[in-house]
Amino acid sequence: MSCVCPGERVPLFPPTARCEHRRPGQSAWVSAEGSDRRTRVTVLVALAANLVIAAAKAVGGLAAGSPALLSEAAHSVADSMNEVFLLAALRRSRRPADRRHPFGYGKERFFWSLLAAVGIFVMGGCFSFFQGIEALVSGGEEKFGGYVAGLVVLGIALLAEGASLLRALYQVRRQGGARAGMRDPALRTVVAEDGTAVLGVTLAIAGMALHMVTGQVVWEASASLAIGALLVYVAYRLGRDARDQLIGEAADREASGKIRELLRAQPEIDSVEALFTMKTGLDSALVAARVDLVPGLDSERVEDVAVRIKRSIARTVPEADQIFLDVTDRRAEEAAESPAATGERGGA
Numbered sequence: 181m182s183c184v185c186p187g188e189r190v191p192l193f194p195p196t197a198r199c200e201h202r203r204p205g206q207s208a209w210v211s212a213e214g215s216d217r218r219t220r221v222t223v224l225v226a227l228a229a230n231l232v233i234a235a236a237k238a239v240g241g242l243a244a245g246s247p248a249l250l251s252e253a254a255h256s257v258a259d260s261m262n263e264v265f266l267l268a269a270l271r272r273s274r275r276p277a278d279r280r281h282p283f284g285y286g287k288e289r290f291f292w293s294l295l296a297a298v299g300i301f302v303m304g305g306c307f308s309f310f311q312g313i314e315a316l317v318s319g320g321e322e323k324f325g326g327y328v329a330g331l332v333v334l335g336i337a338l339l340a341e342g343a344s345l346l347r348a349l350y351q352v353r354r355q356g357g358a359r360a361g362m363r364d365p366a367l368r369t370v371v372a373e374d375g376t377a378v379l380g381v382t383l384a385i386a387g388m389a390l391h392m393v394t395g396q397v398v399w400e401a402s403a404s405l406a407i408g409a410l411l412v413y414v415a416y417r418l419g420r421d422a423r424d425q426l427i428g429e430a431a432d433r434e435a436s437g438k439i440r441e442l443l444r445a446q447p448e449i450d451s452v453e454a455l456f457t458m459k460t461g462l463d464s465a466l467v468a469a470r471v472d473l474v475p476g477l478d479s480e481r482v483e484d485v486a487v488r489i490k491r492s493i494a495r496t497v498p499e500a501d502q503i504f505l506d507v508t509d510r511r512a513e514e515a516a517e518s519p520a521a522t523g524e525r526g527g528a
Contacts, residue, residue, distance in 0.1 A: 207524050216353055220270050222351045226370050226501075227263035230256045230377075231343045233337045240333040248384040249256045250328045251308035251404040252337070255380055255411060258303035259373045262296035266366040269293060273461060283502060286461015287426060293365035294422035300373070301415035305313030309439040315401035327392055331385060338381045345374035349463055365425070369418055376414050431457035431465045435497045442496055443469055447486045450474045451494070453508060457500075461465040467493060473507050 234256035241249035269292035277284040348371045352362060362368045387403025390396075430436065436457050443452045454470040473482070490503045 215364070216270050216274065218351055218354065219287075219364060219370075220267065222348050222370055223263050223266050223270070223366065225347050226344045226374060227260060227341045229262040230263065233340055234260055234335045237337060239332040241244050244327045244330040244388075246388055246400065247311035247329065247399045248329050248387040248403045248407070249334065251311045251407050252334070252384045253381055254307035254311075254406065255304045255377065256337075258299050258411075259377065261303065261368060262299045262373060263368065265292045265299065267298045268367060269366050283460045283466065284464065286459075286464050289365055289462055290422045290425040294371055294419055294426065297415045297419035297422060298370050300411055300418070305408045305411035306417060308404050308411060312401045312404030312408060315397050315404065331388055334381050334385045334388070338378065338385070341374055341377040341381060345371070345378055365418075365422060368421070372414050372418055372466075376410055383407055383410075412425055416493070424492050425459060428458045431459060431467075431497075431499070435465070437471070439467060439493055439500070442492055443471060443489070446485070446489060448473055448477060448481075449489075459499075460502065463499050464501045465497070465499045466504075467500045468504045468506070470506045470508050 214316070217378045234253055237249055237253035237256055241253050242247070246324060268288045272292070273286050273289035275285040277286075291400050348367065349505060351367060352371060355364070355367070362371070376436050383403045383406050387400040390399035442454060443449055443455070448470045452471050456466075456468040460466050473485075477485070486505060489505065493503050
């Protein structure tokens with residue numbers, strides 16, 4: 181038998197010891213599918229509410245000549261389109277890996293969430309700013325008779341958006357609370373949209389009511405501008421999160437710490453020179469480690485060690501479905517120069 185000599189770099193995963201992927205039929209995958217079904221229902225509830233509310237707000241806004249109500253109509257239209265994006269994310273991100281995409285399609289979830297954030301910014305935020313500025317410049321056209329109907333529409337919208345928000349928060353709770361549930365970009369976007377919608381409707385009601393009481397359109401224009409600023413901020417936060425995940429965000433520190441501890445605990449591993457992780461989907465991650473083995477291990481032993489370590493990592497961190505180990509004699513102080521090896525900002 182051949183031995184692993186110092187200085188020789190050997191991959192710990194030969195063709196006969198590749199990672200075993202968790203696919204349909206295993207508990208983790210079944211749980212993810214069930215979570216997706218519940219999230220899909222939440223998105224469909226939000227979509228139905230937004231379509232009805234958008235139509236009602238548009239009719240009421242045109243009848244009353246209300247910039248705040250028209251801003252809210254644009255907000256609901258943007259939310260409706262975003263729900264379509266999120267439904268696409270739920271369907272496309274679960275496609276199995278193929279030759280062209282060997283790591284699967286999990287990141288599609290992040291891509292469609294990014295498009296949803298862009299939709300909130302362009303269709304919601306920018307149109308709200310336009311309506312507010314136009315009202316300030318033109319002085320606004322006062323049709324107080326239509327405002328009563330507009331306030332009724334906003335009251336109904338507040339109830340519908342509140343019900344949709346409660347459904348989304350219930351879904352977050354079912355998926356393990358804020359920390360676990362908000363990992364899903366689709367569910368996170370729905371919660372952000374519904375929460376913003378409730379606050380936006382409240383601002384629109386306040387602006388219209390003050391306009392009616394004082395006769396000053398500046399109140400309603402200010403409400404429209406505030407809605408626009410709120411939407412731009414929410415779009416920025418959602419877009420930033422989606423961007424980080426698209427460009428290759430590391431697994432959370434707790435998971436990385438467990439993997440590092442597990443590797444260091446192996447008697448055949450002398451030192452862990454570097455550990456790299458990257459999220460490849462909502463519940464999947466790639467793990468690559470560079471390790472220094474103790475001297476004197478033959479190739480057959482190396483393969484057995486690889487299989488055992490791989491299975492241990494998969495049991496400890498279920499989302500680690502792609503695991504690669506590499507043997508090297510590079511000293512730890514050299515590997516430490518890479519931020520990706522230490523977990524510093526900008527690395528893994």
